[in-house]
Amino acid sequence: MKKYAKILDEKTQRCAVLIDDDAIDESLINEGFAWQEVEQGYDYNWYIQGFAPSKPQSLINKERVYELLRQLKETDYVAVKIAEGAATKEEYAEIISNRQKWRDEINLLQASIH
Secondary structure, eight states: OEEEEEEEETTTTEEEEESOGGGOOHHHHHTTOEEEEEEEOTTSOEEETTOOOOOOHHHHHHHHHHHHHHHHHHTHHHHHHHHTTSSOTTTTHHHHHHHHHHHHHHHHHHHHHO
16 A cells, blocks of 8 residues: 655665655655555554565464464363263264364474474
């Protein structure tokens, strides 16, 4: 998207962006703001188009681990119901299978994080 932007870091091409284009006046242009293609990075900073850093794979993996742990927590009730005899493994076979897949994926991801 095009916005008025001023480069703050020549190496990374991180820039300051004016969100309200109506606020532009000659003094801002004199301060280095120009109409440029910009994009927002995963870190919420603004960059000149093509320079926004990608989210590191380690961070993507950590986020996935947290999501899988949340799914495990949300289905913990199944283990309790089976342990207390209120349900059978057959009744929850699909959830039990998914839980094992989630644990396996967590183990793989955690190995790649460290």
